[in-house]
Amino acid sequence: MATVWFWLVAVMIALYVVFDGFDLGAGVIHLFVARTDAERQRVIRSIGPVWDGNEVWLLAAGGTLYFAFPVLYASAFSGFYLPLTIVLWLLILRGIAIEFRNHIESPVWTPLWDGVFSGASALLVIFFGAALGGVVRGVPLDATGYFFEPLWTDLLTGSPTGIIDWYTILVGLFALFTLTMHGALWVVMKTDGELQARSRGAAALAWWGTAALTAIVTLVTFRVQPHVAERLSENPAGLFFPALALAGLAIVHRSLAQQRELRAFLGSCAFIVGMLTSVVFGLYPYVLPANTDPAFALTVHNAAAAEYGLMVGLVWWVPGMILVTAYFTFVYRHFAGKVR
Amino acid sequence: MDSALAVARLHFAFTITYHYLFPQLTMGLALLIVILKTVALRRRDPHYDRAARFWGKIFAINFAMGVVTGIPMEFQFGTGWAAFSRAAGGVIGQTLAMEGLFSFFLESSFLGLFLYGEKRLGPRGHWVAAFLVFLGSWLSGFFIVATNAWMQHPVGHSLGPDGAIRLESLWGLLLNPWVGWQYLHTMIGSVITACFVTAAIGSFYVISGRHQDYGRTFLRVAVPVGLIATLLQLFPTGDGQGRMVARHQPATLAAMEGLFYSEDGAPLVLVGQPDMERMTLDNPIVLPRVLSFLTHRRWTASMQGLDAFSRDEWPDNIPLLYYAYHIMVGLGTIFIAVMAWSAWLLWRGRLFGSRPALWALMLMLPFPYIANTAGWMTAELGRQPWTIYGLMRTADGVSPNVSAGNALFTLIGFMGMYTVLSILFLFLVRREIEHGPEGAAARPTGD
Numbered sequence: 001m002a003t004v005w006f007w008l009v010a011v012m013i014a015l016y017v018v019f020d021g022f023d024l025g026a027g028v029i030h031l032f033v034a035r036t037d038a039e040r041q042r043v044i045r046s047i048g049p050v051w052d053g054n055e056v057w058l059l060a061a062g063g064t065l066y067f068a069f070p071v072l073y074a075s076a077f078s079g080f081y082l083p084l085t086i087v088l089w090l091l092i093l094r095g096i097a098i099e100f101r102n103h104i105e106s107p108v109w110t111p112l113w114d115g116v117f118s119g120a121s122a123l124l125v126i127f128f129g130a131a132l133g134g135v136v137r138g139v140p141l142d143a144t145g146y147f148f149e150p151l152w153t154d155l156l157t158g159s160p161t162g163i164i165d166w167y168t169i170l171v172g173l174f175a176l177f178t179l180t181m182h183g184a185l186w187v188v189m190k191t192d193g194e195l196q197a198r199s200r201g202a203a204a205l206a207w208w209g210t211a212a213l214t215a216i217v218t219l220v221t222f223r224v225q226p227h228v229a230e231r232l233s234e235n236p237a238g239l240f241f242p243a244l245a246l247a248g249l250a251i252v253h254r255s256l257a258q259q260r261e262l263r264a265f266l267g268s269c270a271f272i273v274g275m276l277t278s279v280v281f282g283l284y285p286y287v288l289p290a291n292t293d294p295a296f297a298l299t300v301h302n303a304a305a306a307e308y309g310l311m312v313g314l315v316w317w318v319p320g321m322i323l324v325t326a327y328f329t330f331v332y333r334h335f336a337g338k339v340r
Numbered sequence: 341m342d343s344a345l346a347v348a349r350l351h352f353a354f355t356i357t358y359h360y361l362f363p364q365l366t367m368g369l370a371l372l373i374v375i376l377k378t379v380a381l382r383r384r385d386p387h388y389d390r391a392a393r394f395w396g397k398i399f400a401i402n403f404a405m406g407v408v409t410g411i412p413m414e415f416q417f418g419t420g421w422a423a424f425s426r427a428a429g430g431v432i433g434q435t436l437a438m439e440g441l442f443s444f445f446l447e448s449s450f451l452g453l454f455l456y457g458e459k460r461l462g463p464r465g466h467w468v469a470a471f472l473v474f475l476g477s478w479l480s481g482f483f484i485v486a487t488n489a490w491m492q493h494p495v496g497h498s499l500g501p502d503g504a505i506r507l508e509s510l511w512g513l514l515l516n517p518w519v520g521w522q523y524l525h526t527m528i529g530s531v532i533t534a535c536f537v538t539a540a541i542g543s544f545y546v547i548s549g550r551h552q553d554y555g556r557t558f559l560r561v562a563v564p565v566g567l568i569a570t571l572l573q574l575f576p577t578g579d580g581q582g583r584m585v586a587r588h589q590p591a592t593l594a595a596m597e598g599l600f601y602s603e604d605g606a607p608l609v610l611v612g613q614p615d616m617e618r619m620t621l622d623n624p625i626v627l628p629r630v631l632s633f634l635t636h637r638r639w640t641a642s643m644q645g646l647d648a649f650s651r652d653e654w655p656d657n658i659p660l661l662y663y664a665y666h667i668m669v670g671l672g673t674i675f676i677a678v679m680a681w682s683a684w685l686l687w688r689g690r691l692f693g694s695r696p697a698l699w700a701l702m703l704m705l706p707f708p709y710i711a712n713t714a715g716w717m718t719a720e721l722g723r724q725p726w727t728i729y730g731l732m733r734t735a736d737g738v739s740p741n742v743s744a745g746n747a748l749f750t751l752i753g754f755m756g757m758y759t760v761l762s763i764l765f766l767f768l769v770r771r772e773i774e775h776g777p778e779g780a781a782a783r784p785t786g787d
Contacts, residue, residue, distance in 0.1 A: 049452030056444040062414055070429025070504075077418025077425075078739040084419055085412075085750040089757055092408040096761065099404035103768055146422065148741040201753060249775030305430030306506035312435065315510070320441035327449040334457055 002304035002310060006287065008317065010280040012064055014273045015126075016057035016180050017179075022274060023047040024264075025183015027121025028176065031114060033187065033198040037105075040114055044101055046190035046339045050331060051098055055091070060324075064317070068310060071145060072287045079139055079147040080131065083163050087127050094120035122176065130177025131169035136279060137161065138289035141296040148291065157224055161291055167224050174213040178275075181206035181252065182268045203264070204256055211319050214275070218242075221282075225289065228282030230327040240280045245274025257325040283317035307309060324339055344744040345735055348420045351751045353720070357413055357427060358712055358758050362406035364712050367527060368401050368534025370474035375561055377470045391557050392470070393458075394777035395538070399770050400455055405447075407762065412754070420747065424727055424737030431497055431507045432487045435514075439483035447476030450668045481520075484675035485526050491728050492719065493588050498658055503730065507642040513765055516776055518588070521580035528573045529715060532675060533708040535566030537683070540705040540771060541697040551776040556692055563686050566681040573672055579634070585722065586635045589729065591649040592722035596665040597626075605629040605660075606643035611666070614659045615637075619646075655724045664717035671711040678704055 026047055034040040066073045077084060093116050101113035137157055140147045153162030155169075184203035188196055222229040232238050251267030281290070288298040303309065373392050380388035414436060417425045450472040458466045489497075496512020498503050507513065539562040547557030586593045598609045600619045605657075608631040612624035632641040646654060655661050678700055685691040691698070727734040 011490075032444060049456045053445060053448040055407075055411075055454065056440060057446050059411065059414055059444055060437065060440030063433060063440045064416075065433075066417070066429050067423065067431075067433025067437050070433060071426050072431055073418045073433070074422035074426035074739075077415060078420075078422035078741050081419050081739070081742050081746060082750070084415060085753065088412045088415060089753060091411055092757060092761070095408040096764065099400070100768060101765060103771070144740070146739075146741040305433070306500065306504070309430045309434065309507040312507070313437075314509045316438055317441070321436070324441060324445045324452070327445055331449045331452060334453060 001307055002068070002300045003285075005064075005281075005304065005310055005313070006284065006300045009065050009068060010277065012057060014276045016061050016183075017276060018042060018052075018269045018272050019054035019057055020051070021179045021182050022186035023051040023183070024121045024125050025179035025181070027117050028180045029184050029187065029199065029202045030118040030121070032054045033202050034195055036267035037110060040110070041102065041192055041295070042195060042339050043187060044098060044117075046187060048098065049335050052095075053328070053331065053334050055095070062130045064313075067313060069083060069287060069298075069300075069303045069306055071307055074297050075141065075145050075147070075303075076135070076139075076288055077329050079141075079149055080134070082147065082151055083087065083127060083131065086122065087124060087131075088266045090124045090127070094124065123180045125176050126172035129172035130163065130168040132175070132279070133171030134161075134163060135170070135288060136221060136228070137165075137167055137285065138225065138291035140292050140298070141288065141290040141298065142292060143296060145296070145298070167220065168244060170213075170220065174210070174217045175210035176270065176287070177213055181210050182265075182272065185252070185256075185265040185268050189265050190272075192338055200256065203252075207249075207256065210271075210317060211253075214245070214249065217330070221279075221288070227280075227286065227289065228279070232278075235281075238278075241274050241281050243276040245271050245278060248272075248274055277322055314329075344742065345738050347744045347751060348738045348742070349422055349734065350753070352416060354751065355409070355416065355754055357716070358516065359406065359409040359413055360716060361709060362402045363446045363481070363506055364397055364530045364709070365537060366772045367407055367477045368530040368532065369395060369402070369537070370470075370635040372538055372565065373529055374430050374467075374470050375565070376476045377467045381467050381636050384463075385608055387553065387557065389463075390777045391554055394554070394772070396455060397772050398769060399452070401765065403451060405765055409758070409761070413460070420739055420742065421737050422739035422741070424732065425451075427503055427732060427737075428491075428505050428728060431494075431505055431513065432490060433488070434507060434510065435483045435487040436630040439480055439487075443476045443480035443483060447473055450476065469563040481527055481530070482523055486516065487517050488513055488719070489516045489522050492522070493518035493584075494727070494728050496729050497747070499731075505728075518584060521577055521584055525573065525577040525581045525715075528569050529708075529712045531569040532566065532573060533571060533712060536675070536701070536704050536708045538562035538564060538702045540703075543702040544773070545776070546692055547695070547698050547702065551778060554777045558677070559682075559686065559691060563679060563682045564689070565615075566675075567683040567769070570672065570675040570679045574676065578669075578672065583635060587636065589722060590644050591646065592655060593635070594644055594646045594649070594656045594721060595661050595768060596718060596778075600647060601642060601645040602643060602648050604632070604642045604644065604737075605640045606645075608630040608634065609666075609675050614662050616658060629763075652725065655721055657721055657724070661718060661721040661724075664714040664721060665776065668711050668714040668718060671707050671714070674703070675708065714743075727782045728782060743765055 022337055026043055030040065030043050032235040034043045097117035097120065101110055101117065139149060140161055149162060149165060150162045153165050155165050157165050157167050181203050184199045188203060189201040191199065248267045248270030252271065253262050255264035285300045286297055287300060287303050290297040349352065373395050374390040376388050376395065379385065380392060451470045453461060454466065454469040454473055457469065461469060488568070490513055493516060495516050496507065496509035498508050500506050538558045541557040542558030542562060545551040585596070598612060598614050598621050599606055600621070605628070607626035607628045609621060610625045610627065612621040615622050629639045632643055633639050635643060682691055682697050682701055685694050685697050723729055725733050725735070727737040
C-alpha cells in the first residue's frame, strides 16, 4: 500500500511541475519575450485564471505526502528549513505580483511587479530543482531520523553536505532550462505576433540547454546516487520512463520546427513527467536517501503511515482526483485559445 | 522568548493570526456574493450584478492574500513542528490533503471563472461559479476546523508502539463531536465579519454621499444577515461550543472564565483582571450563579475551578486566555446590539437617514476581526499545554533540529514580508472603495 502512495504522490508532484511549471516558466521569460506593457499584460493574462489552480497541486501533493508519509514530511521539511522558508517567501511575492500587477496602470507600479514576478519565478524554479537534487543526492540523516542542512558548503557533495553544492546547482539550472522551455511553449500556444515569435526563439534556445543538461545531469546522477543506475539496470522495464522523456524532448524539437504549438507543449509535458518518474523509479524504495549511514535512510516502508489510513485515503483520493480532472478540463476549455 | 519552543510558538501564532484576517472575510463574503447574485438573477437587475462584481474585486484581493499567506501554514507543520507532524501526520494529513483536493481546487478553478468569465458564462453560469466558490471556501473551512477539532478532542485513533498516532476511523475524524459546533461557530464568525465590512462600506458611501444606491443595497443585505448571524453566534453555536469545552476541557473552561476555586453556583465574570500570584480576580463585576446555569442549566450546579487541577494541566498563559475569551464575548454582545438597532431602523425605513447608526456601523469595521482573532486565541491558548489535547504536549511537538536562532530569522522575515503585504493590501482595497461599483466593476469581464 505504501508503494501505491509512493507513486500517487509522485504523480501529484509531476502534475504540479507540469501545470505550475508552465506559469513559472512564463515568469522566467516574461521580461525578455514581452517588451511592451501590452505584451506583458498578455503574458500575465495567459496564466491569470489558471496559475492559482496550478499552485494548488503543490498544496494537494504536500497534503498527500503529509498523511501518507508523515515521517518523511517531518524530516524533510524541518531539515530543509531555511530553503523551504525562502521558497515560501518567493511564492508569496510571486502570487502578489501576478494578482496585483494589473490593478494600477502606472510606469512605476507595473514594471515593479513584472520584475518581482520574473525574478521570483526564476529563483523558485532553481530552488525546486536544487531541492530535488538534494533529495536525490541524499541528506545527513541521523539515528533519530532528522537532519539539518546549512545553506552554504564548500560546493562538494561529500560530507558534510548542504543545500548548495555543485550537484544541486546543476540540477537547479537543469530545472531552469526545462521550465523555461515549458513556459515558452505555453506562451507560444497562447499568443501570436511578435510576442509569439520571441517566445518561440526562447523555447528553441532553452531546448538546446535542456537537451545538453539532460545528458550531463543523467550521467552525474549515476555517480552521485549510484542507487539510481542500479535500479534501472536491475529493472529494465523502468527504462520506459527515460524513454518517455526522450520521446517528449524529440517531439518538442520537431513540433517547434513544424510550428505545431499544442504538440510541442504536450511533448514538453511528456518530457517533464518522464524525467520525474525516472528519478522516482530510480530512487525507490528510498524516499529520502541518507549520505551518512544507509540504515538511517527513509524508505517507502519506514516513512509511511499505518495501513488503515493508507487504505481509507484511496476512498476519497480517487473521487477527489476525478472531480479535479473535471474542473481542470472545464477551466482549460473555457480559457482555451489565444489571449488577446 | 529565547527558547526554540517559544520562538516556534510565536512563529505559528503570528503567521496563522495574520493569515486568518483574510479567509474570515472571504468565506462570509462568498455567501453575501451568492445572495447578491441570486437577487440579480431573480429580478434581472444589473444593479445587483454590479454590486456583486464590486465585492468580487474586494474578494479577489483578499483571496490572493489568503492564498499566499495560507501556503506557509501547511508547510509550517513540517518545518516548525516536525515532531508533532511525525506523530500525528497520518491523522491530520488526511483532512489537510482532503482540503486541497476537495476545496482549494474547486475554489481556485471557479474563482478564475467568476472573475474572468462573466460574459461567456451568462447569468446562470456566473451564478453557479459564485456558488461553487462559496461551496469551496466553506468546505475548506470544514476541513481546517476538523483538523483543529481533532487536536482539541482527539478521536478515532490508536497509539502505535513507536509513538505514532494511527488513524482508526476516517468517519470518526470527520464526524468528531467537537467539529459541529466549532465549525458553525467559526463560519458564522466569518459571516459576521463579512456583514460588518459590507455594512461599513455601505454606511461610508451613504454618509459621504457617493455611490449611495449601492451603499443602501449593501446595508439592506448586510444588516438582516448580520443580525441573524450575530444571534446565531451566541446561541446555539457559542453556547454549544462553550459546553463542549466544559465537558472535555474543564481546566480550560475554569481558566477562560477566571474561576480560581471550585464552587456551587459559580458566577459569570463580566470584567476583572486575573491575578495569578494571589489567585484572585481584581475589580470583578459578576453575575451570580450564571456560569453554573449556562454550563449545566442549573443555578446551583457545582463548577470546577483551577484548584481542582494540577498545575501542569493549566493552560500556560491564563490571563491572556481569559482576556481573549472575554474580548470575544464582549464584542459579540455589542455586535448583537448594533445589528439589532440597525435592523430595527432598517425595518422602520429610517436607517439611511440615521447618522448615529450609520456612523456606528462604519466604525465597527475592525471589531469583528478582533473578535474572530480573540476567539481563535481562546481555542488555541485554551488547548495549552497540549498541542493534541491529552496526547501530546506542545513542548514535545516542536522540531528538534531547528534552533531558536533559525526560527527567529524566518519569523522576522515573515514579519517584514507581511508588513509590506499589509500596506499593499490597504492601498488596493482603499482604491477599489474609492472607485466604487460604478468604476472598474461596471462592465462584465471576459470575452
